[in-house]
Amino acid sequence: MAALQFPCTLFKTQKWMDDYSASDMRCGDLTEAQLKTHYGLVDVSTRANPYTLTKITPFNQPQSMFHGSRGEGGKITRQQCANILFDEFRELSRLFSVYGTYKTLIEHMIRHMQHNNGMPYQHGLLDRALKDHIIRDNNPDNSTRLLLKEAFSTAVDWENKCLQVSKKDELRIAISRGKLPKFDRFQDNFNGMGITVHDTWATHITIKSLQIDNNRYRAVVHYKVQDHFGLDVDDISKFKFNQFRFFRIWFVLQRYNQFGFKPFMTNMDATVEITGGRNDSKK
Template structure:
């Protein structure tokens, strides 16, 4: 019986890594007329009008009873308007990121959108959040870690201290039975991870090594997860997105042809250990 060789790629989502053709990775593809008529993005900012490049005052707020009574606001340059929109974007992000070690991540990611020109984003706190999520998920029905643990222990060829290559598919099946790590839990609405990542685009899971001896095993498993920091038209069409000025500013900065700030890939990785013994693997 042939032994499974390591490192061994177990699982890849149908969505591929580095998919710059995804719908939420588009930028600068919509006109002012489209943004206003198709997506109702008339009232975007409380500080600057991105369409007329003017400062907004109480007399120039679209919803104000004084709107139009004193003409347009003070003209500003496109760069001044951009800076104003990004500052407001960062300020509004605090509504979704209230406490915990990840609460400042969204501001860093907004700044990366402003100056990063579409380069991928990595941060140690993202890696940490992924690892904590994987290790703290103790649901026997959903945890890919626990489902892998069971599948490894049950299918090891204990007399020969190897995992059989012919049973590799059972490890992938175990992952498919679970729920991939996503930041869509209740606490993620307030700790900064729901607004920075929330759902994820692509996930790869690899067993880097597996040691079996003395009726015990130790597997080193690597998770690579990628999300897109960008909005598509389905996002802004949802009431819960369009309602918040935060998302209206984001969409205009990304998709309006006057600004066209590039969305980017958010990358995170984590390596965990899964250990067990022969006795707990008995059916």
């Protein structure tokens, strides 16, 4: 029987990496009438009206008791309006990113959307968050790391000190029984990861190397995870998103045909070591 050669990709999600045709990657495709009529996006910002390109003052906010008494605020350019909306977008992000190591990530990502024309995004803090999630997940039913650890102990050909090609599917099935790393835990609602990533789009899991000595193995496993920093119409149609000005501004900046700021791919990488022994499965 042939031995697996490394690196070897064990698992890929059905959704593709770099899928720019995904619904949440669209931009600049909706008119003012569509935004207002279909998605209720009339009251977008407290600072600028993206449709009339005017500043909003206390006298022309729709909810103000003084509304209409002084007419519209001063006219602004489309670029000035976008800058005002992005400033408000960043400020509102702090409601969802309250504490911890990753709380500044959302502001970095909003700035990336504003200035980098849809270029992919990667940051050391995202990689760190992914690795931390994988290592700290100690649920034997969910953790892909622990499920792989269990599968390795029975899949390794101990006599020939290798992993046979025929065992690849066994390892893939072990991964598929678990829950891929996502940032949808309770703490992610406040630590900055829920608002930057939350769910993920595509995941690839690869064995980079496998060392077998006596009755022990050491596997180096790489996780590549990709998400989309963008909103689709299903997102903004849900009350849990539409109720927040943060998401209304985001959707208008991305999808309004007078702005069309491009969403982007968020890339994360983590490499972890999985070690175990021949008799682990018997414990």
